[in-house]
Amino acid sequence: MAKRSAATKPDLLDLAFQQIAEEGLAGFSRVALARGSGRRLGEVYEEFPRRSAVLAALGRRIDRAMLAIDPAELDGMSVRERLFELIMRRLEAMAxxxxxxxxxxxxSRREPGLLLQSLCNLDRLVGWLMEAAGIRRGGALALLAGPALIAVYVRAFNVWLTDDSPDLARTLAALDRDLDRLERLAGWVSRRPATRRPAAPAAEPAGS
Known part of the structure; x- marks a missing residue:
């Protein structure tokens, strides 16, 4: 009976975000979460030792959902197509x-701490996006790719937050447009040294 009861208990992260939607992070209570989920306080502690741990837990969950793909499925895609696929998988997992x-x-507009935590999650996200998309970490292009990818993702996320269309048309269009810009930027950066200083050593080619 105990095993069946445990199996039917609601997911803590789901409940936590339902509470956050109503009360905000400032009003999020782990004691209320324990009461609402039928769990002991120690069980909630294991998941969320700090109140802010709920953000990291969601980040890990949606990272796993984004990356729940066989690498072979990415083999026939261009870098741009891989980025598009992975970012959309992530946004869909956040629904x-x-x-x-x-x-x-x-x-987050009035609480800098929330923004700092999200930036830590973004750094991890971008590392995985670059690796899964086949963007090499070395060289000037890679240094630019990280911040540029963060900008692309943040814009797609902000559009997605208010995109209530069933097919996410606004989100798809914004992401497609920004990846086009990023693709052009990557090509421009890789060609610029040869164009401006023909005698200089060839620049490292753009990541593929």
Whole structure:
């Protein structure tokens, strides 16, 4: 009986984000979460030792969903296509948490700590995006690719937050447009040294 009861207990992260959607992170209570989920406080502690741990837990969950793909499925794609696929997989995985994320997005404007935590998650995300897309980490182009990818993702995320269309048409269009810009930028950066200083050693080619 105990095993069946445990199996039917609601997911803690899902419940946490339902609470955050209503109360914000400042109003998020792990004691209330324990009561609402039928769990002991120690069980909630294991998942969220700090209140802010709920953000890291969501980041890991959607990272796993984004990366739940066989590498062979990416083999026939260009870098741009891989980035598009991975970012859309991530946004789709966040759909159940959108109400809570909307609340957090509003709160982050007046709470710098939330923004700093999200930037830490973004750094991890970009590392995986670059590696999965086949963008090499060395060279000037890679140094530019990281911040540029963060900008592309943040813009897609902000559009997605308010995109209530069933096919996410606005999000798809914004991401497609920004990846086009990034693709052109990558080509321009890789060609610029040869164009401006023909005698200089060839620049490292753009990541593929």
């Amino acid at each position: 159940p948490y959108r109400a809570g994320l909307r609340r957090l997005a509003r709160e």
